[in-house]
Amino acid sequence: MSQERPYGFDTLQIHAGAKPDPATGARQVPIYQTTSYVFRDAAHAAALFGLKEVGFIYSRLTNPTVQVLAERVAALEGGAGAVCCSSGHAAQIMAIFPLMGPGRNVVASTRLYGGTVTQFSQTIKRFGWSAKFVDFDDLDAVRAAIDDDTRAVFCESVANPGGYVTDLDAVAKVADAAGLPLIVDNTSATPYLCRPIEHGATLVVHSATKYLTGNGTVTGGVVVDSGTFDWSASDKFPSLSQPEPAYHGLKFHETFGPAAFTFHSIAIGLRDLGMTMNPQGAHYTLMGIETxxxxxxxxxxxxxxxxxxxxxxxxxxxxxxxxxxxxxxxxxxxxxxxxxxxxxxxxxxxxxxxxxxxxxxxxxxxxxxxxxxxxxxxxxxxxxxxxxxxxxxxxxxxxxxxxxxxxxxxxxxxxxxxxxxxxxxxxx
CATH class of the missing domain: 3.90.1150.10 (Aspartate Aminotransferase, domain 1)
Known part of the structure; x- marks a missing residue:
């Protein structure tokens, strides 16, 4: 979508990421119910697999219907890119996956959905990661919880269940001073009520199952990248700043700049974790976002x-x-x-x-x-x-x-x- 003046929210929620289908003229986004895509030739296939050209390879990685949803949510959040996955819990893992490593931790708010507390306090231990839970109204406690192994700060904009509102500006300053990304779960607020990136967030996660879809029909998750974090400013995030062996030494941040996190989440996160959103689910969510x-x-x-x-x-x-x-x-x-x-x-x-x-x-x-x-x-x-x-x-x-x-x-x-x-x- 290119125009002389920025579109408003109500326009973006209907049009962002989409245009009439070039093959049929279909106005609504089609459900591309396919696992794979025919390559033009061998050179085209090699370029796609080598991340030298953007396109569709296999629906575990990218799908045209799902891609429209990713672009639409990114536009609504004011982000540089997004990746869709199978649930809100999948989105949380996808958000921290490129940042973490054995022995690393995330500093998280005590005011979180119970399933998130369990995921962070129990499940991520199996990856060798850990979480420190802190009252985010106590900024000194947040600062004190951050150590040399901390790789992210995590909170909800409007917390589930109590509707508590996090002071995102203040927390973002603490994270920024420590050279860490702030990850904000914006499920309860949605980008209509709150735009965490404007308050200093690096990444925004959603359970698309909730307000984005709005009708209780599908599960899904989205991770939106602000595109503003300097992943190469320190040696804390080697997955994004250092050579990637699976792609012959390609450095994601050096190669893709503001899109580094999004490309990594697709090329490695979805490739290896496989927490893929299905195209029919994406279609339901797109219809929900229109209103x-x-x-x-x-x-x-x-x-x-x-x-x-x-x-x-x-x-x-x-x-x-x-x-x-x-x-x-x-x-x-x-x-x-x-x-x-x-x-x-x-x-x-x-x-x-x-x-x-x-x-x-x-x-x-x-x-x-x-x-x-x-x-x-x-x-x-x-x-x-x-x-x-x-x-x-x-x-x-x-x-x-x-x-x-x-x-x-x-x-x-x-x-x-x-x-x-x-x-x-x-x-x-």
Whole structure:
């Protein structure tokens, strides 16, 4: 897409990365349901495999439908490039894979989705990596956690489950001073509400399963590279700055510049880890993104109304929504998420754990599922489900206390949602 003036978000979410199909004139992005692609000749094949020419080889690496999605999300985030993969968890591994090595660590926020805490505290140990969890409101603690083996700083823009808003500008300064990339999970906010790269992030990850797709039909993940980090400034990132044996000594950063991370993620990450997004899933996500801004406006408007009502209910102890004036993160949210803080938040019930369980069982319009970001309103008791693998101390640090219910507010009529919550609360 080339033009004299930059396109706005609403235009990019429909057009970025796509043009009418040159073979058929199809206006919507086709689903290229193919594993492989015919080469023009032997020289063409050799150039593709040698990274001397960009094109399609095999759908584990690249696919035309998936490529449109990558380019669209990169455009919406203001990044230099992106790579799509099979899930949000895959995106997290893809993001840190080129940066890490045995004995290396990542400094991560305590306020993360429970599955991410488990992935970082348990699973990555099998690669010889580790994570240090720190309260990112304590910048001195973040600085102190960074050591000679730290290779990345990781947080969520709007944290799942509590809707906590991270001060990305402040954290980015800490990461930059240490010569480290800041990786931001922007799933809950989406690029419509927050653009982490504008606040200093190096990489942005998404679970496309959530708001980007918006209809609960597919799983997917995206890693967006800002293209601004100097991978050759130190010897900390040899995968990107040093000769790559698999490509006859090619140096990714020297060869591809701002696109180095994206090329590495495709040529090595997807090649060897194989966490590929399928083209039909990419197509569903592309269709969802076409209405992203419209949906996020409604998610935010509904969440403000529902959270305000809950805050005044006699059985509710507290509400964590950063979009409320009473939130300790209200002022920060105006700077980090000026258009709103999304539809995700928690509320605590005065009668504790058992009341949460009874409440979840009593809702009718809300769906009790392990997902968020759907057009439908969703509810779950995080401590007994998504964060059940964590210790109670970790649950509290993440905002998934035993007395807390997480809601993902959809785009239904807000009064209908309030009526459902009201009848469910009446039953406890």
């Amino acid at each position: 992203l801004s419209l949906r996020m406006q409604k998610h935010c408007a509904n969440a403000v109304k529902v959270a305000g009502w809950l805050e005044n209910h006699p059985k509710v102890a507290r509400v964590t929504y950063a979009g409320l004036p009473s939130s300790p993160y209200a002022e920060r949210a105006k700077r980090i998420c000026p258009k709103g803080t999304g539809g995700l938040f928690t509320f605590a019930l005065k009668d504790g754990y058992d009341a949460c369980v009874r409440f979840v069982d009593a809702v009718q319009l809300f769906s009790h599922v392990a997902n968020l970001g759907d057009t439908r309103s969703l509810v779950i008791h995080s401590a007994s489900t998504t964060h059940a693998q964590l210790t109670e101390e970790q649950q509290i640090a993440a905002g998934a206390n035993p007395d807390v219910v997480r809601v993902s507010i959809g785009i239904e009529d807000a009064d209908d949602l309030i009526a459902d919550l009201d009848q469910a609360l009446a039953q406890i």
